[in-house]
Structures are given as structure tokens and as C-alpha cells.
Amino acid sequence: MEADDIASICQLKYQYFRHLDLKEYDQLGELLTEDCVARYDDGNLTFEGRAAIVEFLTSAMGNNSLISKHHGHHPEITLSGSDSAHGVWYLEDSVIIPGADLEISGTAFYEDTYRRVDGLWRIAETGYARVFEEQREFSTKTLKSFKHRFES
Numbered sequence: 001m002e003a004d005d006i007a008s009i010c011q012l013k014y015q016y017f018r019h020l021d022l023k024e025y026d027q028l029g030e031l032l033t034e035d036c037v038a039r040y041d042d043g044n045l046t047f048e049g050r051a052a053i054v055e056f057l058t059s060a061m062g063n064n065s066l067i068s069k070h071h072g073h074h075p076e077i078t079l080s081g082s083d084s085a086h087g088v089w090y091l092e093d094s095v096i097i098p099g100a101d102l103e104i105s106g107t108a109f110y111e112d113t114y115r116r117v118d119g120l121w122r123i124a125e126t127g128y129a130r131v132f133e134e135q136r137e138f139s140t141k142t143l144k145s146f147k148h149r150f151e152s
Helices: 002-021 025-029 050-061
Strands: 031-041 043-050 066-082 084-097 102-117 120-136 143-148
Touching: 002 025, 002 066, 002 084, 002 102, 025 050, 031 050, 043 050, 066 143, 084 120
Parallel strands: 031 120
Antiparallel strands: 031 043, 066 084, 084 102, 102 120, 120 143
């Protein structure tokens, strides 16, 4: 069952990214436990509970003039019990806001906790720590800012 569980968890995270980029926040919410905790932006934005997470994503990213791309790579999934697991994912993401002439992109590591609920794997905790982030003018690709986790 271990390989099947890991494959199911990978599918769960792939669905999370797909629903995020398609702005399907209610469907994304179904992938979370009711008591899920999300820590975005290196933990600077923390939300507790499925409803709070969905509300945040809808308000922060629901505008159709904002387009996003989230690619999760290289999953490291460890089963910690018959109904619990831990995962680390390498993230490449980009957010484009043409009206603001802004593109934000970078990489990060997502760290998740998973729990099986009613036979289905769900995300119980999620969050990421940035490796780097750059902001560019969308129209010219001119670099506006660059920061990374190794800065002094």
C-alpha cells in the first residue's frame, strides 16, 4: 500500500496546484482537512481552517487580471503512520499582473503534512519557504527587485 499512498498524495498536490491556477478555490478547499493550517510567504501569512484558506486565496488571487503558474517538482513523501504523511515539494511559480506591468516569479520549498480522512488523503498543513523571488516589469522584463534566502 505504501506506493499507492505516495501516488495518491502526489495526485493530491498536483490537484492543489491545478485548482490554484484555474482559480477553482472551492475545489481546492475540498483537498484540505477542515482544520488545515496554511503558511504562505515564508510564514508571514498564516491561515487556520479550510474556510479561512479558501477565503484568503479567493480574495488574494481571484481577480481575473492576475494569472498564476505553480509547478511542483521532486516530491519527497514520507509515510509517518497508516493515516499520516509528510511531504516536501520544490516549487517554481510565477504571478503575472499585466495591468500593473508586474511579474513575480521564483522558487520555494513547500512542506506539507497529510492526513487520511474517510479513506482519502487530504492536506492538513501546508506552507513554503522561498529560495528566491524576483519582480520584473511584465512588458520589458526589466528587473525591479531580487531577493533570496541567503542574503546577509
